[in-house]
Amino acid sequence: MKIFAFDLDGTLLEDSGEIHPGTKKVLDLAVKKGHKLILATGRGLSAVLPFLEKVSGIEYLICSNGSVLFDVKNSKVKNLKPLEMDVYEDFVQEAKNNENIFFSANGIQNIFVINTFPPLEEKYDQNYIKELLKGTIPVEDEYAREKLEEDVFIQAALKSDEITIKHLYEKYREKYGDKYSIVITNKVYLDINPLNASKYNALIVALKNMNKNEGDLISFGDSNNDLDMVKNSSKGYAMQHATEQLKKVATEVIGTNNSDTIGKKLLELI
16 A cells, blocks of 8 residues: 655646646546545645545645644644744735735634735636635734634745745744744745644654555655655655756656646556
């Protein structure tokens, strides 16, 4: 039995936000053969739960870059120590000062956002954007901060152009680098999570719970938040458009997320 772990956006999902039909068929076949699936993403839990209705055989959801581990079978959530609200205040102010910065804060139950981001609208179709933002709470909501404090604040993210994100990364690495995990994902996202949060660390917990280890793990990703996951799997695959750092540690670079390349690779592996 193999354990397959997939990043979502830019990897398992096409730019439309859907899984390629060819890949979906092979995922179903893999589950029928007894293999297990794990989704490992930067998305918050509430934005990932709908995939349980689209794909069978998912054992765990790793969300918010490893800050949250959801045991599907037992409906149990394990999360790391939450962020403090100073991060929220800083990031909200960044977005208020620049309309080209999109902000989101993930709790366990809710996602809070401010601004829409034009490049996001250019890359993805409108249905995907609506689905991505469905159920989110505007930061402008007078009770937004209170709702987040009542929830568990486990991730803050900014999205903008590459130059802006690099600048913000240096700024907040200096301010919070010894306190939180700070990473750039997909070149245009800056993510802050609890210290030691990573997809790979959450995978280790999931594998242990399944009586498996890295030798049973095969992973797919496209960004730097997938680095440890891809590097430490028995086989790790980078997408065609992946970051150069990820490509260097991958077993192989495969095709684009807008094709059935993952399905074809899975057929070889199962």
